[in-house]
Amino acid sequence: MQNKTKSTLLLELRELHQRLRKLETEKDDLRISLETSTEHGDLIEYELLNRLAIFRQQFEALEQEKKDLELSLQVVTETTDLFQNELLDARDTLEIEVRRRTSELAENNLKLQAEIAERERAEAQLKLAASVFQASREGIVITDANCHIILINEAFTKLTGYTEFECLGRNPNLLKSGLHEEFFYQNMWEAIDTLGHWGGEIWNRRKNVEVFSCWLSISAVKSEGQQVTHYIGIMTDNTHQRLSEQRIYQLSHYDALTTLPNRALFQDRLQVAIKRAHRENYRLALLFIDLDNFKDVNTAFSHPTGDQLLQNVAHRLLACVNDDNDAVARLGGDEFVVLLDNLKNEQTILQNAADMADRLLRQLQRPFLLEGFEIFISATIGISLYPEDGDDIDELLKHADNAMFEAKQQGRNNYHFYSKPMNVEARKRLTMQNGLRRALENDEFYLCYQPQLDAKTRRVIGAEALIRWQHPQLGLISPNDFIPLAESTGLIIPIGEWALRIACEQNKRWQNEGLPPIRVAVNLSVRQFYHQGLLSSINAALQQSHLDPRWLELEITETLAMTSADKTLKKIQALQDLGISMAIDDFGTGYSSLNYLKQFSLDILKIDKSFIGDIHSTSGKALISTIINMAHSLGMHVTAEGVETLEQLEELETMACEYIQGFIFYKPLLKEDMQQLLIRENSKIVNTLSQ
Ligand SMILES: Nc1nc2c(ncn2[C@@H]2O[C@H](COP(=O)(O)O[C@H]3[C@@H](O)[C@H](n4cnc5c(=O)[nH]c(N)nc54)O[C@@H]3COP(=O)(O)O)[C@@H](O)[C@H]2O)c(=O)[nH]1
Numbered sequence: 001m002q003n004k005t006k007s008t009l010l011l012e013l014r015e016l017h018q019r020l021r022k023l024e025t026e027k028d029d030l031r032i033s034l035e036t037s038t039e040h041g042d043l044i045e046y047e048l049l050n051r052l053a054i055f056r057q058q059f060e061a062l063e064q065e066k067k068d069l070e071l072s073l074q075v076v077t078e079t080t081d082l083f084q085n086e087l088l089d090a091r092d093t094l095e096i097e098v099r100r101r102t103s104e105l106a107e108n109n110l111k112l113q114a115e116i117a118e119r120e121r122a123e124a125q126l127k128l129a130a131s132v133f134q135a136s137r138e139g140i141v142i143t144d145a146n147c148h149i150i151l152i153n154e155a156f157t158k159l160t161g162y163t164e165f166e167c168l169g170r171n172p173n174l175l176k177s178g179l180h181e182e183f184f185y186q187n188m189w190e191a192i193d194t195l196g197h198w199g200g201e202i203w204n205r206r207k208n209v210e211v212f213s214c215w216l217s218i219s220a221v222k223s224e225g226q227q228v229t230h231y232i233g234i235m236t237d238n239t240h241q242r243l244s245e246q247r248i249y250q251l252s253h254y255d256a257l258t259t260l261p262n263r264a265l266f267q268d269r270l271q272v273a274i275k276r277a278h279r280e281n282y283r284l285a286l287l288f289i290d291l292d293n294f295k296d297v298n299t300a301f302s303h304p305t306g307d308q309l310l311q312n313v314a315h316r317l318l319a320c321v322n323d324d325n326d327a328v329a330r331l332g333g334d335e336f337v338v339l340l341d342n343l344k345n346e347q348t349i350l351q352n353a354a355d356m357a358d359r360l361l362r363q364l365q366r367p368f369l370l371e372g373f374e375i376f377i378s379a380t381i382g383i384s385l386y387p388e389d390g391d392d393i394d395e396l397l398k399h400a401d402n403a404m405f406e407a408k409q410q411g412r413n414n415y416h417f418y419s420k421p422m423n424v425e426a427r428k429r430l431t432m433q434n435g436l437r438r439a440l441e442n443d444e445f446y447l448c449y450q451p452q453l454d455a456k457t458r459r460v461i462g463a464e465a466l467i468r469w470q471h472p473q474l475g476l477i478s479p480n481d482f483i484p485l486a487e488s489t490g491l492i493i494p495i496g497e498w499a500l501r502i503a504c505e506q507n508k509r510w511q512n513e514g515l516p517p518i519r520v521a522v523n524l525s526v527r528q529f530y531h532q533g534l535l536s537s538i539n540a541a542l543q544q545s546h547l548d549p550r551w552l553e554l555e556i557t558e559t560l561a562m563t564s565a566d567k568t569l570k571k572i573q574a575l576q577d578l579g580i581s582m583a584i585d586d587f588g589t590g591y592s593s594l595n596y597l598k599q600f601s602l603d604i605l606k607i608d609k610s611f612i613g614d615i616h617s618t619s620g621k622a623l624i625s626t627i628i629n630m631a632h633s634l635g636m637h638v639t640a641e642g643v644e645t646l647e648q649l650e651e652l653e654t655m656a657c658e659y660i661q662g663f664i665f666y667k668p669l670l671k672e673d674m675q676q677l678l679i680r681e682n683s684k685i686v687n688t689l690s691q
Helices: 006-035 042-135 154-160 182-195 239-253 263-280 294-300 303-320 349-365 393-409 420-439 479-489 492-512 526-530 534-545 558-562 565-577 594-600 618-633 646-654 671-690
Strands: 139-144 149-152 197-205 211-222 228-237 283-292 327-332 335-343 368-370 373-375 378-386 415-417 445-454 460-471 475-477 519-523 552-557 581-587 604-607 637-641 659-661
Touching: 006 042, 139 154, 154 228, 182 197, 182 211, 211 239, 239 263, 263 283, 263 327, 263 335, 263 393, 283 349, 283 393, 294 303, 303 327, 303 335, 303 349, 303 368, 335 349, 349 378, 349 415, 349 420, 349 479, 378 393, 393 415, 420 460, 420 479, 445 492, 445 519, 445 671, 460 479, 460 492, 460 659, 460 671, 475 479, 479 492, 492 519, 492 526, 492 534, 492 552, 492 671, 519 581, 526 534, 526 558, 526 565, 534 552, 534 565, 552 558, 552 565, 558 565, 558 581, 558 594, 565 581, 565 594, 581 594, 604 618, 618 637, 618 646
Parallel strands: 378 415, 460 519, 519 552, 552 581, 581 604, 604 637, 637 659
Antiparallel strands: 139 149, 139 228, 197 211, 211 228, 283 335, 283 378, 327 335, 368 373, 445 460, 445 659, 460 475
């Protein structure tokens, strides 16, 4: 009974009540039946009473059962109430615990949520970083602390041509272009080591050996303990920018039509040249060139033809200048400039500038063949000199421009110096130059003959033919003044040929007159010597005069002999093969190679007068003696020139110098005087023979 639950007990109790009520009803029914059963006899009554007693018993049993049940219910209810209280207590404790655990759980959950969010954020960042690394247009390379590549991105491969496989484990110096000096890399690493970072432009080399320019930034990555763990290099291809920069530079510094430097670049160069000239104490000449009547070409032909003409002019100007020192630029329109830099010799600056102006004018005078036409133009040049005519760009340009304007006023196709004294000199030069062209036709040249004597016998054995120019206005002009001009204009060729022809004819004439034969020496200038017509003109002179070649001597200077030695050697040999004597002039003033001298096997060595003037000193004496001995050992005879004093003559005699030329005996003589001398010489010989 105790084990039954309260609800089971209540159920049973309810059932019991029902059964009791049913029994009550049956008992009532039975009583009524009993009261009304008199008609049925005693049997029925007995039966009914019996059944009633059974009912009663049942009822009482049920009542007892009910009591028991109610008792049990009471027990159960009491037990349940007790349990209920314990349960309530337990539930309260449990609830508190559950609440505590729930809040703990909620807290942990929040933490977890935050952790998950953090992890997701970190993962997203990593993903982003990885995609940025890969998608970056900059080439990125990551190395370990020992500079071994551990990671590169796609852009790096694109930029350098190296794949990851080819790079991993290697040093990034595999990109070294070889264009930077070692100190460049030293500075770079110094910055990384001290500042942790370096950035700059660098030339690298791709796998296909192509060199490219890039902006490179290198950062050192450090641990918390400040130890370098990695290096990150980020490079941006700069080639396109470089090319555009070059293009922009080209456009802004060079003339698009002629590709010559434009005004801006020229001014920069002039500025640099002025500074250097100031520092190193030399001079500059600025030639401002303006084409004459250029507009007519544009009008008569077309602008494209005019453009072509300007391009051709630029080429010709460039061909005239010395690549190393001089600069040509187009200032605009038909205006050009030439800068002569590094003019060290003060004596020749005027000459150099005037020579250049001459050369430019001559080049521009040659016809230009354009579109099937021969187009003739000329130019006018204004010249300013640094520092005389200005010490800054603007002044020099302005004064050269002014000088050009002056030159235009005086007629085109000429040049004009800015400063007056220069112009006087230049005008003299111009007069000489113009006169030089006509001098041959006008028979303004003549030859003098300076006798050469045998040092021992004092007999005249030869003469040097020396040219003179009798200018109608300027008077007698020294060869020292006009020979360089003739050289630079090329007029030395006809003038030299004339001197050669006259000397041969005169010598032959003296021989024909029965005078003692002498060897006449003729000077050859550099241009003349290398002129391809030299041999034929000498042959012509000899044939026309019928002079035996052994009575002709040709003098070349020491400097000439030493330039292009092989070419010189062949030419000397060819002349000697004709039977002509070859002399090396001005010996000691230039640069000689004993080796060449030996190979040339020249006939005569002429010691320069500057040495003879120094013969009184011990060192001068020793030097001359050495030269004479060397010449003898090379099989040459020696002529001492510029001998002016007895002391010099005696010294030379003791040194076994064979021939003497100098004022001590004779100055250069007119041909008539030379003839008289030869007549006297002849009579000396006759006298000696008759004694
Ligand atoms: N290419 C050619 N060059 C020529 C020709 N004619 C002459 N020249 C060269 O011109 C330079 C100057 O010559 P010149 O003024 O005639 O002077 C010569 C002599 O007068 C001078 N000399 C001779 N002796 C003395 C002397 O005792 N004292 C002194 N102060 N001067 C003297 O030396 C000049 C000859 O020199 P060099 O020729 O070196 O023997 C001169 O360089 C000539 O070469 C020519 O036709 N063509």
